[in-house]
Amino acid sequence: MLRKLMKYELMATARVMLPLYLAVAALAAAVRLLAVWSDSVHFESVLTVDPVNLLLVLVTVAFFVAMIAVPIAAVVLMVLRFKTNLLSDEGYVMFTLPVSPHKLVWSKLLTSAVWFIGAALVDTLAVLILAADQDLFQGIMDFFRSLFADLTAYYAANGALVIAEIVILVLTACFCECLEFYCPMAIGHSFARHKVLLSVVFFFVIQAVTQAVWVCLVTAGVPFAEDLGTFLSSLSPAVTVHGTMWLSILFCLIYGGVLYAITIRMLHRHLNLE
Amino acid sequence: MNRLECRGLTKQFGALTALDDVSFAIQPGRIVGLLGPNGSGKTTLIKLATGLLVPTEGEILINDQAPGPETKGMVAYLPERPSLPQWMTVKGLQDFYEDFFPDFRREVSGEMLDRLEISPKRKYKQLSKGTREKVQLILTMSRKAQLYLLDEPIGGVDPAARDYILDTIIRGYDPESSVILSTHLIADIERVLDDVIFLDRGRLTLTGSADQVREQKGMSIDALFREVYRC
Amino acid sequence: MPWEFRGDQPIYAQLMDQLRRRIVSGDLPPGARLPSVRDLAAEAGVNPNTVQRALAEMERLGLVRSQRTAGRFVTEDEAVIRSLRQDLARAQMGTFLAGMAQLGFRREEIMQMLEEEGGSL
Numbered sequence: 001m002l003r004k005l006m007k008y009e010l011m012a013t014a015r016v017m018l019p020l021y022l023a024v025a026a027l028a029a030a031v032r033l034l035a036v037w038s039d040s041v042h043f044e045s046v047l048t049v050d051p052v053n054l055l056l057v058l059v060t061v062a063f064f065v066a067m068i069a070v071p072i073a074a075v076v077l078m079v080l081r082f083k084t085n086l087l088s089d090e091g092y093v094m095f096t097l098p099v100s101p102h103k104l105v106w107s108k109l110l111t112s113a114v115w116f117i118g119a120a121l122v123d124t125l126a127v128l129i130l131a132a133d134q135d136l137f138q139g140i141m142d143f144f145r146s147l148f149a150d151l152t153a154y155y156a157a158n159g160a161l162v163i164a165e166i167v168i169l170v171l172t173a174c175f176c177e178c179l180e181f182y183c184p185m186a187i188g189h190s191f192a193r194h195k196v197l198l199s200v201v202f203f204f205v206i207q208a209v210t211q212a213v214w215v216c217l218v219t220a221g222v223p224f225a226e227d228l229g230t231f232l233s234s235l236s237p238a239v240t241v242h243g244t245m246w247l248s249i250l251f252c253l254i255y256g257g258v259l260y261a262i263t264i265r266m267l268h269r270h271l272n273l274e
Numbered sequence: 275m276n277r278l279e280c281r282g283l284t285k286q287f288g289a290l291t292a293l294d295d296v297s298f299a300i301q302p303g304r305i306v307g308l309l310g311p312n313g314s315g316k317t318t319l320i321k322l323a324t325g326l327l328v329p330t331e332g333e334i335l336i337n338d339q340a341p342g343p344e345t346k347g348m349v350a351y352l353p354e355r356p357s358l359p360q361w362m363t364v365k366g367l368q369d370f371y372e373d374f375f376p377d378f379r380r381e382v383s384g385e386m387l388d389r390l391e392i393s394p395k396r397k398y399k400q401l402s403k404g405t406r407e408k409v410q411l412i413l414t415m416s417r418k419a420q421l422y423l424l425d426e427p428i429g430g431v432d433p434a435a436r437d438y439i440l441d442t443i444i445r446g447y448d449p450e451s452s453v454i455l456s457t458h459l460i461a462d463i464e465r466v467l468d469d470v471i472f473l474d475r476g477r478l479t480l481t482g483s484a485d486q487v488r489e490q491k492g493m494s495i496d497a498l499f500r501e502v503y504r505c
Numbered sequence: 506m507p508w509e510f511r512g513d514q515p516i517y518a519q520l521m522d523q524l525r526r527r528i529v530s531g532d533l534p535p536g537a538r539l540p541s542v543r544d545l546a547a548e549a550g551v552n553p554n555t556v557q558r559a560l561a562e563m564e565r566l567g568l569v570r571s572q573r574t575a576g577r578f579v580t581e582d583e584a585v586i587r588s589l590r591q592d593l594a595r596a597q598m599g600t601f602l603a604g605m606a607q608l609g610f611r612r613e614e615i616m617q618m619l620e621e622e623g624g625s626l
Contacts, residue, residue: 004373012361085359092357096324097374098347192287269328305552437550444546447553465510465551485515485555494512 001099005107009081010114016077017115020070021122027063028126034059067126071119078112079181087189091273101267105182105260113174165245172252179259180206186266210255275338277302277421277452278323282332285318285476292318294476295332302420303449305466307484308456309495310473311503316456317354319473320423323454324351336421347375350419354426356406358398364409365394371413383416386442404435415442422453428462440466461496470495472502508549516551520559528568528579529590539569539577 034056086094086104094104128136184206188199221228235243276299285293293315300306308316321327322334325341336345358367364387371378387394390408398406411427424443428436443453444466457463464470470487472480479502480487484495491498510519527533539545542560546553560577563569567585571577580586605615 001374007373008359008370012359015361089353089355089357090359092326092351092353092355093359095326096346096349096351098343099374100343271326273326303554305554440550441547444550444553445543447543447546461512464512465516465549465555468552468554484552485517488513488515492513496512 002103002107005099005103006111009085009107009111012085013077013081013111013115017074017118020066020073021118024063024066024070024122024126025129027059027066028129030059031056031063032130063126063130067123070122071116074112074115074119075177077115078108078178079185081112082108082178082182082185083189086267087185087195087273089273091271095267095271095273101264105263105267108182109175109178112178113171116174116177117170162241162245165242165249169245169249169252172249172256176252176256176259179256179263183259183263183266186263190266190270190272192272206259275302276300276335277304277337278454279335279338280319280332281335283319283322283329283334284331285315285322285327286330291476293322296473296476296478297332298471298478298481300452300454300469302452304468305443305447305453306455306469306471307460307463307467307495308454308471308473309458309460309499310456311458313475314473315476316473317425318476320351320425320454320456323421323423324349347377348420350375350414350417350422352411352414352422352424352427354429356403356410358406358410358413360399362398363394364392364396364398364401367398367409367413368394371417375417377418378413379416379418383412386412386416390438404431407431408435408438411439411442415446418448418451420451422451424453424455426457427455428457428459436462460499461494464495467495472499474503508551510549510551517555517559517562520549520551520556521563524559524563525568525589525593528586529593533579535579535583535586536581537579538575539579541576 034052038050038052038056084090086108095101097104181203184202185199187202188197189195191198232240279299280296283293283296284291296315296319308319310316318327322329323336323341325346334341337348339345359370362370368380368383371383372380384394387409390405390412392401392405392409398409401409414422414424422443427439431439440463443455447453455463455467464484467484470480470482470484471478487495487498493501508523510516524533533539539560540548542553542556545560546556549556560569560571564571564577567582568580568589569577570580602615610618
């Protein structure tokens with residue numbers, strides 16, 4: 001059932017995201033081609049402005065706008081989908097499908113993660129299209145190879161494991177990012193009126209509470225700072241690296257877990273579709 | 275086993291009591307009218323049966339089970355307003371129903387769409403409101419569910435469409451299935467009902483077979499309703 | 506003959522009445538196959554269980570018989586149909602005469618009017 005939900009979620013969102021991805025890649029290619037053309041062609045013209053150059057500038061601006069727009073679009077789309085599909089009229093159908101609310105939320109989390117990561121990849125690809133040549137490629141490969149070697153040698157950390165940890169951390173962070181919006185929306189929409197306003201309010205409330213918790217934790221840890229410092233420097237580099245990664249993942253899981261639990265409870269017991 | 279059963283079902287929204295200690299049971303093969311004026315708790319009751327709401331007190335059971343993913347597979351729900359995903363085509367919606375509901379009979383839906391000359395290629399959001407309602411009705415009634423919950427299926431619908439809806443319900447009749455129709459437009463549908471349930475401000479005021487009520491009270495269900503709810 | 510129902514009487518009884526009329530009038534001739542419960546319910550716009558009850562009752566009264574898989578058929582017993590015809594006619598006449606009496610007509614007047622109006626039958 002989760003796979004089916006994801007299928008429809010991807011279909012619904014691909015209609016927006018894929019054209020954007022294509023646009024960014026196309027614009028990158030356009031900039032590259034125009035740059036080449038601009039270099040090799042000189043217009044002897046009455047005009048003071050070189051038309052090719054002008055076009056190049058315009059397309060470059062469009063490209064940068066698109067590059068920024070893609071990740072923003074992914075976030076905005078994520079928020080809108082949650083609202084339209086689960087908290088508006090469509091919710092009448094979605095919440096009466098023979099699936100648990102968990103699957104409904106996870107289909108959205110996973111799909112959003114796909115588009116977030118996709119946005120990062122597409123932007124990277126666009127930069128590569130723009131600037132890539134044989135030397136750059138070689139340079140990048142060399143850079144990563146040496147990074148890997150350094151990690152393994154100096155920190156005695158397992159390079160492959162670090163990559164896996166990064167992937168997990170990225171995914172967990174994506175889910176947390178989504179839940180930071182889903183949770184206040186689920187709470188706000190459980191009220192009869194001012195649903196959107198209350199969602200926004202609860203968004204900031206949750207942000208504030210999270211900050212407050214952090215401050216408390218840090219202040220509580222201050223007396224132990226010196227002991228903690230001594231302990232940390234006694235650790236081997238490998239443990240430090242992996243430890244940091246897993247600690248970060250753990251924090252994300254706890255934070256995300258709390259938000260997830262609240263979201264599910266709101267959707268299951270306090271759903272208030274109009 | 276009762277298709278639907280309520281025991282002391284109560285639902286409160288803060289200070290407002292939408293349903294108050296409602297108890298009744300519906301057996302397979304019955305077409306039941308859930309009747310009452312606006313605000314009497316009909317929609318709340320249906321939402322409780324579909325799992326969109328949870329009871330404050332008491333319980334509601336479908337085939338002796340509490341509402342959950344399993345019961346949602348047994349229940350075909352037609353909400354009051356068109357609520358299908360807007361971006362899909364009619365064919366896409368058929369795929370959707372087929373994917374999630376094993377009891378969906380695609381051929382039946384295809385026939386009904388044909389007869390109403392609704393092309394599967396049309397986009398749902400391009401259809402008129404009336405056609406959208408019909409599409410949702412067709413998809414819902416094309417399921418071979420054990421319990422159909424139709425929330426105000428004929429409200430705001432022209433007489434021809436109303437007849438079509440009632441005809442669909444009659445032709446879809448199955449001795450294993452039950453249908454619960456909620457409405458405040460009783461005169462139009464009372465001939466189709468086996469049993470009636472009257473709700474007034476969240477309370478159950480009358481249950482019984484329609485013909486029995488007609489015999490006992492010597493009047494139509496509609497007339498009785500007007501008398502009972504006279505302001 | 507379109508199906509007409511009043512809300513203030515049990516539907517199954519009205520259904521039986523209308524079916525009886527159709528049998529007597531020849532709309533449903535002796536031995537004719539009745540539509541299925543579902544078709545009859547859809548045609549008349551009434552609940553299928555109600556139709557089932559009406560047909561079961563008519564079977565009990567001998568007006569209709571059922572053949573297991575083939576469906577239900579109007580009786581071919583002419584005597585039964587004749588007797589039904591008489592019953593319906595008497596009931597109709599009873600209503601007519603009661604109505605005329607309410608209007609203040611006496612027997613002779615009624616007979617005379619029948620002679621005059623009877624020509625249009």
